[in-house]
Amino acid sequence: MDHGAESELQRRLSSRHVTMIALGSSIGMGLWLGSGTSLRDGGPAALLIGYALSATMVWSVSQSIGEMAIMYPLPSAYVQWTNKFVDPAVGFALGWCYWFSWWIIIANELAGLVTVLGFWDGTSAIPTGGWIAIFLAVLVLVNICAVNYFAETEVVFAAIKFGWIFVIIITMIVISAGGAPKGDAIGFKYWNSTHGFTNGFKGFIDIMPTCIFAMSGSEACGLVAAETENPRKSVPKAINSIWIRLGLFYLVGSLMITITVDPYNANLFGGSGTNASPFVIAYKEAGLEPLAHIMNFIIFISVLSTGSISGYSGARTLVGLSEIGMAPKQMKRADSMGRPWWALVPTLVIGGGLAFLNVDQTGVTVFTWFSNLTSLVTLFGWAMICFSHIRMRHAWKVQGRSVEELPWKTWTFPVAAWWGLTWCVILVIAEFYLSVWPFDEASSAKNFFANFVSIVAGVVIWLCARLYYYLTERSGWWVDSRSIDLDEGRRFYSPEQVEDVENTVVLILADRPGCYSNGQYTVPYLWIGSDGSTGLD
Incomplete structure (x- = not known):
């Protein structure tokens, strides 16, 4: 079976592009706005623990990505790795579910842009549908630029996000210590008043989809490897920078809002106000109005950036599916500037169309729907990345190859791969529990399918694909490690490329x-x- 060794995509991206995309790819609506919902429903300790657990999973997944993306830099990366090392039926289900999740993220980020705008007076003069149409046009323009121009745009966005996090850390420590124009010292008052949790253990489980959604997209560095000049040089740099994003943005960032924002603040996203980020609230209530407006602008460009990357990632997923015969062959075509039009257009059209659900629903309602759906697909994807890594190493071993032959190897194997895989399974089970017995409403079939339909759909797709491959190829439940062609789809590096790293x-x-x-x-x-x-x- 062809696993997609060649592509019409062009290798226009440098180490700088990959590193900055890795830094900024998942800093969007989930962190800046979703943290408000999580703070309200889970409490300060639940929020921090939720991000800490998710961060260990992302770090584990990134180690698996690093080893495979350097040796097998394929357009849809984890989909083609699953197809090669686990089972074509699982790869088929993962690929189409992931494409589904990418346009869900596009829709969610577009809805989030409208929510962010609601902070400023006068923006209501243009209807919600009008704003969505405007922002969709911006996402389209960014994605139809040549790949290197798209990457330069994301580098700028990532640099702005990264620089601002230091402002957040310093100013919020000052606010918590009582040094702002308004308000007394806060410290850990909100931790003490809630004992860390606003709704106990069930509230903690309930916020995990939002924490996972906030970090979804972290695997984008695996996708861009196919369009990188020298993955052997650029991918390790991107992987090694993951800890910066996880530590500064998610762990330190979430700690800052737990020591400055009351979990019961009515203006939190998810509360009666439904339009304010906890970061914006912290500045506004401290009497730092200029910083509140700047913060809201940073959130705006962050959400726009994440939507743009989602369009890129969704299109590359379709390209990869097409290369291995799991999508129409036209979708792997790209023009002379590396733009896969046949894959890009349906991704943006469907994702943009879904965003208009926000016209008749509140932003927080749409966010909850979409984040639950996306987080489950993300867990499926992370699990398959870790499992593919485990299977790749097994195939490498049973075929008598030395680990020293790998162009880059992680020191964390096998512990990190098994850690990521195990927690993905545990959290899918936890989400099943919440779908049957919801956190704050009665059990119902409607609630179950609204929260768990992505897994149900994935299982149905997998079973149908499994039946097809059994009838046509008489294949088993997974591929035989001894039969895997370890050189198919592999990038072999020239002496010049090796020297570039050394x-x-x-x-x-x-x-x-x-x-x-x-x-x-x-x-x-x-x-x-x-x-x-x-x-x-």
């Missing part, structure tokens, strides 16, 4: 340490000693 110069801000290793190579380094001496070794 000759990386590293800055060591310390006395001469003797040698430096980046985990794969011993590389030259520029050292600066405590006595002011310098040198290049």
Whole structure:
């Protein structure tokens, strides 16, 4: 079976593009707005623990992505890895469910843009449908640019997000300490008044879909590897930067709002106000109106950026499906500038069309629907990335190949892969429990399917595909590790590309340490000693 070795997509992206897309790909509506819903429903401790658990999963998944994306940089990445190492039927179900999730995210981010605008007076003069149409046009324009121009746009967005998080940390510590124009010292008052949880353990489980949704898209660095000049150089840099996003944005960022915002504030997104981010509320109630407006603008461009990346990712998922015969062959075509029109147009049209659901519903209602659906598909995807990594290593072993042959290997295997896979399974079971016995309403078939339909649909698609492959190829439940062609779809690196990695110069801000290793190579380094001496070794 063809696993998609070649593509009409072009390798226009550099290490800088991949690293910045990895940093900013999942910083959007889930963090800036969804954290308000989670703070209200779960409480300060639940929010922080939820992000911490999700962060360990993302970090584990990223390690699996790094090892596979360097050796098999394919357009739909994890879909084609699942198809190759696990089972074509599972790959088929994952691919179409993931495409479904990408246009769900597009719709959610477009709805989020309208919600963010509601903070400013006068924006209601244009109806919700009008704003959605305007923002959809912007997403289309960004995505129809050449791939490198799209990447440059995302680099700018990511840089703005990354720079602003330091402003958030400093100013919110000042607010919590009582140094703002309005309000007394807060400290951990809201932790003490709620004992960390507003609705106990069930409330904590209830906010996990929002935490997962906030981090969905983190796997985008696996998709862009197919359009990267040298994945062996760029992907490890992107993977190694994951901890910055997880630590600064999610863990420190969520801690900042727990020490500045009351979980029972009526203006929180998800409360009676339904239009305010907890970050904006913190500034506004502290008497820092200018910072509140700047914060809202940062949220606006963050949500726009995430929507743009979702259009990119959805189109590349279709390209990958087409390459392995699981979607119409026209969808793998790209023009001379690397734009896959046949895959891009349906992704943006369907995702944009769904956004208009926000016209007749409140933003928080649409957000809850879409985040629950997306988080379950995300868990499915993360689980298959980890499982594909486990199966790839197994195939590598049973076929007598040495791990040293891998162009890049993670030191975390197999612990990280099994950790990510296990928690994905546990959280899917937890979401099934909440779909049957909801957090704040009676059990009903309507509620079950509204929250769990993506898994139901995935299972149905998988069973139908499994039956097809059994009847046509007499294949078993998964592929035989001994029969996997480990060289099909593999990127082989030229001596120049290897040298490009090995000759990386590293800055060591310390006395001469003797040698430096980046985990794969011993590389030259520029050292600066405590006595002011310098040198290049």
